[in-house]
Amino acid sequence: MxxxxxxxxxxxxxxxxxxxxxxxxxxxxxxxxxxxxxxxxxxxxxxxxxxxxxxxxxxxxxxxxxxxxxxxxxxxxxxxxxxxxxxxxxxxxxxxxYTHTFTNSDSTRRITIGNYTIDSYRDTVEDGIKLVTTYIQSLARDQDSQALVKAVMQLLSRNSKGQIKASRVLQLRKIAEEVGDPQFARGVQIIQDSYQPEISRSFVRLEVKDPSTQTWTIVPLNISNL
The missing domain is CATH 1.20.5 (Single alpha-helices involved in coiled-coils or other helix-helix interfaces)
Structure with a gap:
């Protein structure tokens, strides 16, 4: 070994x-x-x-x-x-x-076609606002006139885009007719004449009438409404 x-x-x-x-x-x-x-x-x-x-x-x-x-x-x-x-x-x-509504003969269907608008004004609106505010501020003497001043100034307030709502101008026109002052009326007229709405987008709306309730129902054309 x-x-x-x-x-x-x-x-x-x-x-x-x-x-x-x-x-x-x-x-x-x-x-x-x-x-x-x-x-x-x-x-x-x-x-x-x-x-x-x-x-x-x-x-x-x-x-x-x-x-x-x-x-x-x-x-x-x-x-x-x-x-x-x-x-x-x-x-x-x-x-x-900007909006047109059409209803069929038996009043069971109707279609509305139109355009959404954005309130807008020409520069002359400022002249009308100045006339209205100058007149209305001169009235702040008693409780009634102060209430009128407050109401008118609220109607002249602007939205986030710096524009006056068209519906408020119509209310101003009604107040001007009730007051009857030429300066006030002229200022409101200038504001109205300055109105130049901008068309934003078009729309189509379809409504059908429920035969059992006779009420109109909007047919959803937006996926979020379905």
């Missing part, structure tokens, strides 16, 4: 794992598996959202296109009717009518 053959190879000492270490290892494995499942769920959720957004975008884009086309078709079809109403029947307001 050679010297090499007589050499014994040392063996590694046996390693023992405590119950605590085994439990910790198993908890670690469980956490890894849970994290992997959570990641897979998040990936699945993200893909589901992407798929539904793509599908909804296609449908809603087509709906928007169809609604715009139908709206333009309806308004175009009614232009000749509006022209007849304006030119032949003379039913349009002299200063321009």
């Amino acid at each position: 050679t010297q090499t053959d007589q050499t014994q190879v040392p063996t590694a000492p046996e390693t023992t794992i405590s119950p605590e270490e085994l439990a910790a290892f198993r908890a670690y494995q469980a956490r890894i598996q849970r994290d992997q499942r959570d990641k897979e769920l998040r990936d699945t959720y993200a893909q589901l959202v992407d798929d539904e957004i793509d599908a909804a975008t296609d449908m809603l884009t087509q709906l928007s296109t169809d609604m715009a086309t139908i709206k333009e078709t309806v308004m175009s079809n009614f232009r000749s009717v509006i022209d007849m109403k304006t030119e032949t029947l003379g039913l349009s307001k002299p200063q321009g009518q």
